[in-house]
Amino acid sequence: MAASSHDLTADAPIAAHPVYGHAPATPRLPALLPGLALSAAIAAGAFGLRQLPGLGMFSPMILAIVAGMALHNIVGTPVRAKPGVAFSMRRVLRFAIILLGLQLTAAQVVEVGARGLFVIALSLTGTFLFTVWMGRLLGVDRKLAELIAAGTSICGASAVIATNTVTRAHDEDVAYAVACVTVFGSIAMVVYPLLPALLHLDAHAFGLWSGASIHEIAQVVAAAFQQGQQAGEFGTIAKLARVMLLAPVVLTLGLLATRRARHGGHGLASAQPPLPWFVFGFIAMVGINSVVAVPAEAKTIIVTATTFLLSMALAAMGLETDFAKLKAKGMRPAALGFTAFLFITSFSLALVKLTT
Template sequence: MTMTTDSSNFSAKSSLRDTLLPHLRPALTIVPGIALATIIAFGANLMRGIPQIATFSPMILAIAIGIAVRNLVGTPSSVRPGIAFSMRRLLRFAIVLLGFQITLTQLAAVGAKGLFIVAGTLVATFVFTLAAGRALGVERKLTELIAAGTSICGASAVVATNSVTEASDEDVAYAIACVTIFGSIAMFVYPLLPRLLHLDSHAYGLWSGASIHEIAQVAAASFQNSQRAGEIGTVSKLARVLLLAPVVLTLSLVTRFTVQRTREQSARPPLPWFALGFVAVVAVNSVITIPGGAKSAMISLATFLLTIALAAMGLETDVSKLYAAGLRPAILGALAFLFIASFSLVVIKLMG
C-alpha cells in the first residue's frame, strides 16, 4: 500500500513538473538580464548622492553605466532576454504609471494661455526638427527621437517614441545624449537670463517648463528663480508630459498609414496601448483622490522602472555605432534646442 501511494505521489509530482517547466523556462530566462539592469538602476540612484552628479536624473546615469558595462566589460548572451524584456514590457508599464504625476486640476493652474504656449511650442519644435533633420541628412528614425526628446520630455519621450519608431539602441542612446547635454546647458544658463530678458517669475517658470528637456532639469532651473517660478515651471512641464500620449499615437497612426499605402500589411506596427493607458491613469488620477503615499509610491516605481529600462538600453548600445552616426545628429539636437528656447520665449513675450 505504501509503495503504491509513494508511486502515485511521484507520478503526480512528475506530471506537475512536466506541466510547469515549459511555462517557467521562458520566465527564468529573463531573470539574469532584469537583475543586471536592476543592479545598474540601484547604482544610478546611489550615484545621485554625489553632489556633482545630483543634477542628473537616475535614468541618464543608468544608460551611461549600461553603455560603460557593455563596451568595457561586455554582456553575456544569458542576459539578452531579460534586457529585451526590460526595454519593452517594463518600459511601457512605467510610462503608464507616469500618469500618476498629472491631474487636470494641475494643468488648469497653467491657464489656457499657458497651455496654448506649451502645446504650440511642442508642435512647432517637433515639425522644425523633422524638417531640419531632412535638410541635414539625418536618418528619419533618429530625427524623430531627437524631435520627441526635445519637444516633449527628454529621455522618457525618446524611449516612448521608439516603441513606434523602432530605431536602433544606438539611435536611442544618441538621442538621449543630445537631450541630456542641451537640457543640462539650459539648466545652468536659464537662471542667468530672467533679468536680462525682463521675465517675471510666472513668465520665467512658463519658459522653463515649455522649453527645457527633463523634469529634473526644469525643477533645477526654475526653482533657482523663486518658489512661484518653480511651481509654474513644474506644472508647465507636466503639461508637456501629458502631450506625450497624443504625439506617440499620432506617430503610430502615420506609420501604420504609410506602411498600409506600401501594402506591407503584415508589417504594420501595433497601436501603442501604453499611451492609452497613460491617458486613462491621468483621468483616474484627476477624478479619484488617491492617498498621497500610494501616489508617491506609484511615481517612484515608474521612475525606477524607467531607470531599469534605460540601463537595459545602455547594455545593448555599441559605442562604435554611435561614432558612426557622426556630428550631424548632434548639430540637429543643438538646432532643436535653440529653436524651442527662442520660439517659446518669443511666444511668451508676444502673448504677455
C-alpha cells in the same frame, strides 16, 4: 513593433528591434531573471550615483543608460541576460509609461491656463515639426530625427523611449537621442537662471518658459526653483502639462507609421506597427489620478517606482548600445539636437513674451 523571427533564448542574440516588436513568445521567468536583475542593479546603482557631488543634477534614467553602455562596451552584456534585457526594454518600459500618468491630473492642465497651454502646445508642435524638417536638410535618418524631436519638444529621455515604440529605430539611435537631450537640457538648466533679469521675465513668465522648453522634468525643477517658489511651482506644472501631450504625439506617430507601412510595399505582418495600446493606459491613469485623491505617501512611492522602472528600461537600452555604432553616426545628429534646442528656446520665449 513588428513581429520578430528571432527567439529570445539564452543562446541566441536578440533581434535588431525586439524592444519594440512582438516576440513570438515571452520567455519564462527563469530565463528573464538574469537580465531583469542586471537591469535593476544598474538602475539601483544610478539612484546611488545621484548622491555623489555633481551628479545630483542628472536623473537616474540618464545615469542608468550611461552605466549600461559602459558595461556593455567594456565588459559585454552576458548572453544569459539577453532575454531579460529585451523584456526590460519592452514590457517594463510600457508599464512605467502607464504609471507615469499617475503623476498628472486634469486640474494641473487647468492651472496652466489657456495662454500657458497655447504656449506649450505651439512650442511642442513647432519644435517637433522644425526638428524633423531640419533633420531632412542635414541628412539625418528620419527615425533618429523623430527621436531627437520628441525628446526636445516633450520630455527628454522618457519621450525618446516612448516614441521609439512606434518609430522603431536602432538602439544606438535611442542612445544618441538621449545623449542629445541630456547635454542640451543640462545646458539650459545652467543658463536659464542667469537670464530672467536680462529678458525682463517675472516669476510666472520664467516658470512658463522653463516648463515649455527645458527637456527633462528634473532639469526644469532645478532651473525654475532658482528664481523662487512661485517660478519653480509654475514651471513644474507647465512641464507636467507638456508631458501630458506625450500620449497624442505617440498615437499620431503610430498612425503615421502604420500609414507609411501600408504604402511601402511590404507585407503588413512585418511592416505595420500596431497601435501603442499602452498610451491608453497612460491616459487612463491620468483620469484616475484626476478623480481619486492619491495619498501623498503613496504618490511618492509611485513616482519613485516609475522613475526606477524607466531607469531599468534605459539601463537595458544601454546594454544593447555599441559605442562604435554611435561614433559612426557622426556629428550631424548632434548638430540637429543643438539646432532643435536653440529653436525651442527662442520660439517658446517669443510666445511667452507675446502672451504675458
